[in-house]
Amino acid sequence: MVSLWGSKNGESNPNEEDHEEEQNGEGSRPTSRPARREPDERTQLLPPSRAGFLDPDDPAVSPYNLWSVRALRYFSIFFLIITFLWWVLLLVSIFVSPPMLHTRGSGFFDFSFTTLTAGILLSGILFFSAPSKAMEITSLIVGVFLIVDVIIITATARIRFEEGWVGIASVIWAALMAIYLVLVERVVAWGKKEEEERLTGRQETKRSVKEWLAVLSSTIIMSVMIAVVVLLTATLVLRARDASLQPSGDRWYVDNDKYEVHVACMGSITFNDAGERNPTVLVEAGEMPFEDTFDDWIYGAYQNGTMDRYCYWDRPGMAFSDNAPSPHSAGMSADALSEALAQAGEQGPWILVSAGIGGIYSRIFSARHVGEISGILLIDAMHEDLLYKIASPKRGFLLWARGVISPLGWDRLPAALFKGRTREDRVYGKSAYQGGKFIKQQLQENLVANSLTKSEVSQSRHIQSKDTPLVVVSSGISSRKDEEWAAKQEDLTKITDNLVAWETVNGAPHEVWRTYEGRTVLEAKLKQLVKA
Numbered sequence: 012m013v014s015l016w017g018s019k020n021g022e023s024n025p026n027e028e029d030h031e032e033e034q035n036g037e038g039s040r041p042t043s044r045p046a047r048r049e050p051d052e053r054t055q056l057l058p059p060s061r062a063g064f065l066d067p068d069d070p071a072v073s074p075y076n077l078w079s080v081r082a083l084r085y086f087s088i089f090f091l092i093i094t095f096l097w098w099v100l101l102l103v104s105i106f107v108s109p110p111m112l113h114t115r116g117s118g119f120f121d122f123s124f125t126t127l128t129a130g131i132l133l134s135g136i137l138f139f140s141a142p143s144k145a146m147e148i149t150s151l152i153v154g155v156f157l158i159v160d161v162i163i164i165t166a167t168a169r170i171r172f173e174e175g176w177v178g179i180a181s182v183i184w185a186a187l188m189a190i191y192l193v194l195v196e197r198v199v200a201w202g203k204k205e206e207e208e209r210l211t212g213r214q215e216t217k218r219s220v221k222e223w224l225a226v227l228s229s230t231i232i233m234s235v236m237i238a239v240v241v242l243l244t245a246t247l248v249l250r251a252r253d254a255s256l257q258p259s260g261d262r263w264y265v266d267n268d269k270y271e272v273h274v275a276c277m278g279s280i281t282f283n284d285a286g287e288r289n290p291t292v293l294v295e296a297g298e299m300p301f302e303d304t305f306d307d308w309i310y311g312a313y314q315n316g317t318m319d320r321y322c323y324w325d326r327p328g329m330a331f332s333d334n335a336p337s338p339h340s341a342g343m344s345a346d347a348l349s350e351a352l353a354q355a356g357e358q359g360p361w362i363l364v365s366a367g368i369g370g371i372y373s374r375i376f377s378a379r380h381v382g383e384i385s386g387i388l389l390i391d392a393m394h395e396d397l398l399y400k401i402a403s404p405k406r407g408f409l410l411w412a413r414g415v416i417s418p419l420g421w422d423r424l425p426a427a428l429f430k431g432r433t434r435e436d437r438v439y440g441k442s443a444y445q446g447g448k449f450i451k452q453q454l455q456e457n458l459v460a461n462s463l464t465k466s467e468v469s470q471s472r473h474i475q476s477k478d479t480p481l482v483v484v485s486s487g488i489s490s491r492k493d494e495e496w497a498a499k500q501e502d503l504t505k506i507t508d509n510l511v512a513w514e515t516v517n518g519a520p521h522e523v524w525r526t527y528e529g530r531t532v533l534e535a536k537l538k539q540l541v542k543a
Contacts, residue, residue, distance in 0.1 A: 074140065074202035083195050084139055090188060091132040097181070098125045104177075105411070105451070106458065108336035115270045115333035116173030117447030120243075121181035123418040124160075127153075127239060128185040134232050135192045141225035142200040147193055149233035154189030156240040161186055163247045169254035170247070173333065173448075239419065246420035249427060253434045258331040263351040266335065266343075273331035274351045278313060278320030290360040290385040290541065292321035295376075297367030297390075297522070300330040302439040304366070308524040308533065317538045322357055324348055326372070328452025330439040339455040342467035345376040359383035362540050366390035367521065368401070368456070371468050374506065377479065378471030386480040386540035387507070390523050390533065391489055394499035395468040402461035410457060414450040477508040480543050482536045484529075487517035511543070512536055 074080045101122045104112050114121065131153065138146065160182050164170050171179070260275025281289045294305050301323045313321060326344050327335035335343065352358070362385050365373035370392025377384045393401075417423075423445045426432040436442040443449050456464075483504050490497035504513045514536065516529045523529035 074199050074205075077202045077205065080199055080202040083198055084136070087132055087136050087139070087191075087195065090191070091129065091136065094125060094129045094132060094184070094188070097184075098122070098129055101125055101177070101181070104337070105414070105454070106337055112177055113269060113336040114173065114175040114177050116170075116175075116178065117328075117334055117414065117417070117451040118177075119414045119447040119451065120174060120247075120418045121178040122415065123243060124157075124178075124181040124185045127236065127243075128181075128188050130232070130236060131185070131188050131192055134229055134236075135195055138225050138229040139195070139199060140203075141222050141229070142196045142203065143226040143229065145226060145230040146233060147196040147200075149230065149237060150189055150192040150196065153233065153236050153240050154186055154193065156237070156244050157182060157186035157189055160240075160244055160247055163244070163251055167251045167254050170250055242419040242421070242424070245424055246418055249420065249423060249437065253437050256434045256438050261355065262331065263354045265347040265350040265354075270327060270333035270335055272327060272333070272347055272351050273325040274322065274348075274355050274357070275324070276320065276322040276355070276357060277310070278318070281319040288358075288360065289319055290362045291357070292318045292537070292541070293361045293363050293373075293376075294321060294323040295363065295365035295369035295373045296323070296326070296329070297365070297369045300325055300439040300443055302330055303441065303443065304522060305364075305524070308530050309364075311530070312534045312537060315534065317534055318362075318541050322352070324351065325439075326452065328448045328455070330443065334448055334451050335455070337455055338459050338463065340459045340463035340467060341372050341456075342375050342379075342463070344372055345379055348372075348376060349379065360385040362386040362388065362537075364388045364390070364537065365392060366523070368393050370503075371395065371398070371464065374475065375467050375471045377476075378474040381474065381476050384476065384479050386482070386511075386543060388482045388484070388533075388537055388540060389503055390484050391486040391500070391521050392483070392503060394496075394503060395465050395472075396502075397496070397499060398460040398465050398468075401457055402459075403457070407454060407457040410450055410454040414447060414454060417445065417447040417450055472506055475506055479507045480509050480511045480540055481507045482511050482540060483513045484523055484532060484536060485513070485515040486519050486521050486523050487515050488519065489521050490515060511539060 100109065100112065101118065103109070105118050105122065131150070134146075135150075161179075164174055164179060164182060174182075258273045258275065260273055262271040262273050264271050276291070278291075280291075283289055292309075294301060294309055296304055302325075305323065309321060309323070312318060325332040327333060327339060327347060335347070359380065360383055361380070363373040363377055365388070367390075370389045373387065373389075373392075377387060423432075423437060423442060426442055426445070427437070432442045433440075437446060481504065483500065485497075485500040490500060500515075501513075504510050514532055516523050516526070516532050519526045519529035524533055
């Protein structure tokens with residue numbers, strides 16, 4: 012009996028045999044091709060799988076199979092290690108300047124560029140096997156902005172001098188690594204395509220959920236990088252604008268030409284009836300630059316004939332002066348001032364006028380120029396026993412943290428765009444405290460205030476000439492707020508044995524000259540010292 016699909020028990024169909032003979036022709040040799048089998052329930056309806064090809068999800072389908080892709084990954088890891096070592100070196104240099112690595116700027120910009128570089132390379136390594144067009148485009152955008160930063164830094168003389176070779180090398184390295192990441196993305200994408208075609212027979216156009224998450228994460232991270240580099244560029248544009256502001260005096264190289272400080276003098280050199288040179292008033296600013304605080308009342312006193320000549324300077328990191336290498340104490344600043352005055356051809360006798368923390372600097376300068384000091388005027392000055400407030404570890408950490416993010420211009424940019432802050436405000440005015448140089452100066456002050464600086468000012472108390480005329484003017488508001496401050500004001504009246512006057516201006520704040528009464532008292536006491 013014949014089954015539905017063919018003969019039973021393998022018996023051949025006579026009709027099929029006759030048909031084959033007719034097809035082969037008479038006398039032809041029977042063909043060896045087996046008879047075509049009709050489909051049954053076990054017949055595979057879909058075409059057979061491609062022999063020798065792997066599934067696209069097979070771990071063996073990887074761009075890492077190519078030596079060129081593996082080499083790029085090793086290079087990326089190597090570059091990340093180099094960047095990390097450079098990052099650590101820059102971090103250390105903020106606190107202690109290694110030889111040849113001191114920059115005349117704050118050092119926060121090169122640290123930021125190196126941090127950005129590390130982030131770029133780390134992103135490239137983490138998402139190495141998941142290349143995407145988004146990663147490539149965002150990396151290219153970062154690279155373009157970094158190239159713009161290179162141009163701004165190298166084209167602006169003042170920024171170029173402040174950043175030095177360290178800052179320039181850091182931003183160039185960042186730009187190269189961003190462009191390198193674009194190359195990596197292209198090569199890995201090519202390698203992925205090649206391996207998929209070789210091992211699976213076609214390029215895989217679909218991504219797994221894991222790959223999509225990798226692409227999303229890398230895009231978010233690189234978008235943050237774009238925002239960071241845009242802020243860095245905008246802050247550099249502000250710095251380039253600020254660099255066009257010229258100081259009223261001259262800058263002088265000090266400390267073996269490591270950095271420059273700004274010194275300016277106003278008035279003429281005069282002599283008394285005995286042919287002796289009249290004293291020059293040497294002003295030491297307090298917590299803010301001279302140009303923002305003392306300038307108005309000192310210039311007013313000069314116009315009123317209280318003095319014939321006065322000089323002032325910007326401490327390292329303030330206004331028009333460069334940052335000094337770290338660590339940097341008040342005594343080092345006093346030596347820098349001495350060197351700058353000598354180069355400028357300025358000489359005593361001096362009447363020292365200082366306020367706040369500036370009193371510490373003036374007292375050290377006085378002790379190191381015994382015989383050249385004709386008088387000292389302390390305006391609500393800080394006592395050495397209160398330096399622990401400046402040396403607070405919490406304050407130091409906050410200063411460091413502010414310094415690290417200062418290149419982003421998170422406060423300077425909005426102030427310039429929405430509050431109308433000018434370059435004068437940013438260099439020495441109300442916004443000066445937001446700049447990296449100023450923050451670095453405050454951090455340097457914090458690091459050694461209760462150690463090196465306190466030791467120097469304590470020594471100066473013993474060296475100070477006891478015959479030097481002394482005037483102390485205190486703030487009534489500060490004294491009432493802080494009993495310790497009031498007690499230390501009294502102790503300052505004893506640094507010499509020749510106290511001319513001690514006066515407390517009741518309604519005056521810490522910056523005594525901000526009130527009319529304060530100005531009147533200060534001008535009168537200064538005139539008293541000049542005429543003494």
